[in-house]
Amino acid sequence: MEKLEITPTEETPRVVLDKDSGLFEFSGKSLPEDVNSFYGPVIKWLDLYKASPNASADVTFKMSYFNTASSKMILEIFMKLEEIHQAGGNVTINWHYEEDDEDMHEAGEEYSGMVEVPFKLSAS
Amino acid sequence: MNLKKMQMETTLKASASYMEFVMDFYKRMKEYDISLVYEGEITQEITLAFTSMAERNMTLIDEDGSVKKKVYHVMVECLQNICKHADMKDSHDPSISSKTGMFIVGKNVDEYFVTSGNLVTNDKIEWMKEILNKINSLDQEGIKQLFKETLKNGSISDKGGAGLGFIDIAKKTGNKLEYHFQHIDDQHSFFLLKSKVTRKI
Numbered sequence: 001m002e003k004l005e006i007t008p009t010e011e012t013p014r015v016v017l018d019k020d021s022g023l024f025e026f027s028g029k030s031l032p033e034d035v036n037s038f039y040g041p042v043i044k045w046l047d048l049y050k051a052s053p054n055a056s057a058d059v060t061f062k063m064s065y066f067n068t069a070s071s072k073m074i075l076e077i078f079m080k081l082e083e084i085h086q087a088g089g090n091v092t093i094n095w096h097y098e099e100d101d102e103d104m105h106e107a108g109e110e111y112s113g114m115v116e117v118p119f120k121l122s123a124s
Numbered sequence: 125m126n127l128k129k130m131q132m133e134t135t136l137k138a139s140a141s142y143m144e145f146v147m148d149f150y151k152r153m154k155e156y157d158i159s160l161v162y163e164g165e166i167t168q169e170i171t172l173a174f175t176s177m178a179e180r181n182m183t184l185i186d187e188d189g190s191v192k193k194k195v196y197h198v199m200v201e202c203l204q205n206i207c208k209h210a211d212m213k214d215s216h217d218p219s220i221s222s223k224t225g226m227f228i229v230g231k232n233v234d235e236y237f238v239t240s241g242n243l244v245t246n247d248k249i250e251w252m253k254e255i256l257n258k259i260n261s262l263d264q265e266g267i268k269q270l271f272k273e274t275l276k277n278g279s280i281s282d283k284g285g286a287g288l289g290f291i292d293i294a295k296k297t298g299n300k301l302e303y304h305f306q307h308i309d310d311q312h313s314f315f316l317l318k319s320k321v322t323r324k325i
Contacts, residue, residue: 010172031200033168033207036280065193067200068288072280100189103197103296110272 001052004045012038013063017045022054026077027062030070039073046080053089062096062124063104071107078115085117092118099123158230166210166225171203178229187323194296194321195229195236201289202240202317203227208285210242213312235299236321244315249305252315256303259294267295293319 003018013028032038059081066074078093085091095111097104105121112119153161159181160174175196182192206225225242244252262270271291278287294301302318 010176011168031171031204065196067197067204068292069204069280069285071275071288071292072278075275101193102190103193110268110275114272114276 001048004041013066015042017042017049019049019054022057024057024059025062026060026074027064029064030066030074032070035069035073039070039076043076043080046077046084050080050084050087050089053084053087056090056092057084058092058094060094060096061108064098064101075111075114078111078117082115082117092120094120094122096122096124156230157232158228160227160229162228163226164224166203166206166223166227168207171200171207174203174227174229175199191236191321191323195238197296198238198293198319198321199229201293202238202319204285205289205317206240206242209244211245211248211312213243213308231323233323235323237318238321239316239318241314241316243308243312244305245311246307246313249313249315253303253305255290256301259290260300262294264295264298267291271295297321 001019003020004015005018006012006015008014008028011029011031011033013026013030016023016025018024030038061074063074081091081093093112093115095108097108105123108119108121112121160178162170162174178199179192179196182195187195206227207223210223210225212224223242225240227241228237228239230237230239259267259270271288274288274291281287290301297319299320299322302320304316306314306316308314
């Protein structure tokens with residue numbers, strides 16, 4: 001399966017989804033003008049991955065900032081990860097936040113209560 | 125006095141009163157410690173430029189990190205609200221998609237204030253008031269609940285919004301949303317929203 005790699009910009013995060021090397025990562029800022037066109041390919045990739053997932057997958061989120069429209073798309077990604085987890089993909093979500101970033105910590109806590117996927121919060 | 129001289133004096137007088145206006149405007153800006161005032165088209169590029177400018181200004185005065193993040197956050201939501209939702213007057217041309225509005229960032233010793241203004245059609249006022257009043261009636265726990273419910277049950281609109289902007293501003297700032305609708309004509313009103321971010325002293 002072809003990997004999806006998106007270079008970060010000042011308004012969109014770095015995205016790496018690589019089945020072969022087992023690297024799944026989202027990091028940086030997210031405030032694109034059109035969340036659907038940015039996150040559309042991500043959701044599509046996860047849909048394809050769901051058909052034949054790895055035995056397990058650690059998905060890392062290291063977001064420094066995201067706007068409200070992105071927060072909805074992140075939840076959609078988590079819903080997809082939940083489907084993959086339920087299909088036997090053994091997903092773990094690793095939510096990283098900077099130690100003094102209360103809002104990012106809280107966002108992680110909120111998300112962890114919304115999806116049925118092992119969810120680890122860690123301060124860095 | 126010849127005609128030419130008279131014309132010149134009129135011009136000078138007009139220019140003097142304009143200068144007075146500018147000086148007055150400048151004084152008023154200083155009074156409210158306004159670092160940004162803008163009226164015009166609001167685009168994604170402008171959103172990025174304004175937010176990075178504000179970040180730089182706050183870094184220069186060693187503003188607290190969490191205050192900086194909150195101001196940044198509020199600015200993005202307000203500017204993107206205008207990008208997505210501002211209505212236009214006298215424009216029935218669907219090819220004109222640019223959105224205009226007013227945007228002000230100022231501060232005093234206690235807080236930053238981010239004020240946005242844009243035209244809305246009068247038919248929207250009722251539900252906007254409803255949601256704003258609902259948010260203002262809730263305590264922080266209630267706002268968090270409302271945010272979670274809207275995040276879970278809402279969907280991305282055709283304008284690309286999640287319907288979370290106002291709720292999120294109240295959630296992040298912990299302050300009430302001050303707003304005002306100024307009647308313009310039968311179809312339009314000017315919507316003003318003032319968000320406050322409390323500074324850490």
